[in-house]
Amino acid sequence: MKVLVTGGAGFIGSHVCDAFVRAGHEVIALDNLSSGKKENLDPRVRLEVIDIRAPEAAQLIRAERPQVMLHLAAQMDVRRSVEDPRFDAEANILGFLNLLEASRQAGVQKVVFSSTGGAIYGEQDVFPAPESHPTRPVSPYGVSKASGELYLGYYKAQYGLNYVALRYANVYGPRQNPHGEAGVVSIFCQRLLGGRECTIYGEGKQTRDFVYVEDVARANLLAVEKDSSGAINIGTGVETDINRLYSLLARSAGVDKPALHAPGKPGEQMRSCVDNALARRVLGWQPSVELPEGLRRTVSFFREHTGRQAS
Template sequence: MKVLVTGGAGFIGSHVCDEFLAAGHEVIALDDLSSGKRENLDPRVRLAVHDIRSREAAELIKSEKPQVVCHLAAQMDVRRSVEDPSFDADVNIRGMLNLLEASRVSGVKKVIFSSTGGAIYGEQDVFPAPESHATRPVSPYGASKAAGELYLGYYRAQYGLPYVALRYANVYGPRQNPHGEAGVVAIFCQRLLSGQGCTIYGEGKQTRDFVFGPDVARANRLAFEKDYVGAINIGTGVETDINRLYALLAEAAGSTAPAAHAPGKPGEQLRSCIDNSLAKKVLGWEPGADLREGARRTLAYFRQKQASPERAHG
């Protein structure tokens, strides 16, 4: 099978490429390299450098005719979405529609969409949140991901295009960008290894559901192989506060330095955790790495990258 992965040179996307390659599929990565990196990709992956909003991106789908499109490319910075909601919508909604239109006329068999389990539910009523939980995002980023799911429902109803919307928890792991706002694990890893201090905003009691990147990639492959259509949470169902996260990473780094604390960020969610029981039932998916193991492997990647940047693949 031929698989097109948008955002394929990025952190999660490159792991998705690896997962499909390992399963014997032909893989094409579509990425504008605004944040993705060529070195994240296995040499067997073909890279097409285009913006998902472009005519060239649509023409790539029409000419290559992939059986499945894994759509990960996105404007994913929550703070940037608040500062510039029009840009967020342009990339995340208009860009997605460009790909969906090309997919429906090109015979794509399934679209696997990277949605969000953190931002789509907003402040949760129950923990962990199931897929039936109300979606009430409190950022333009969360709103654009919710809109993406609604458009997928439309394309399914109107054109019979099957889809799965994978609602990720807080994804971390090797290849994560330590310079973006979305990657607290990567930021802590880089700072711990370089001997710099780490800062926790607020008391550090805010919780997140941390899920390992390669486990998320496996969920994409399983979503392709199974017949299910709809939204599925991909998380661990375990709440971890930021103080605990820092302690695990410091332990893995061999550091005894305490983290500094700064005033909390306004509007930050206090708790976030998603129920993965549907993923277990319909995909046969469950997380493979707990946070201690994932933290150790992620830190090892950043340590290797620091020692020899050109050889770290992870």
């Protein structure tokens, strides 16, 4: 099968490329390399350096006619989306529409969309949040991801374009960049290994659902292989507070020093966690890498790539 992975040279995208190459598929990565890196890619992956907003991106889809598009390219910095919501919408809404129109014209059979399980739900009513939880995004980034899901619903109803929207929890692991909420793992890794102090904002009791990147890549593969559609949460269903996260990372890095604490950031979501029961049922997916082991692997990666900021 020929698959197109947008954002394929990035953190999650490159792991998705790896999963599909291992499964024997032909993989094309589309990436403008604004944060992705060529060295993240397996040599068997063909890289096309194009911005998703460009006409050339649509032309590539129409020329290659992939059976599946896995859409991971995005403006994914929540803070930047707040500062510049127009730029966020240009990349995450207009850029995606550029690809969707071309996919419809090229006869793409399925789109796997990287959505968000944290930003899309906002302040949760229940923990962990199921897919039926109201979507109440409190950032332009969350709004753009919710919009992407709505457009996918339209394209399925109007044109029969099947899709799965994977609502990720906080993804971490090797090649991670320091942007976005889950970037706290890479930031702490870089600082701990560099002998610098780490700062936790607030009391450190805010929680997140941390899911390992290779588990996320496997979910993308299963979303293509299984006859599934609609929104599906991809997370562990376990809340971990930032104090515990720091403790686990410091232990893996061999550092015996407490973190500094600074005033909390206004408007920061205090708790976030997603229910993965639907993923277990329809995809046969469940996380296989527990947090201490995933963090150990991540620290090992950063130790081996000292001085390199992975993306």
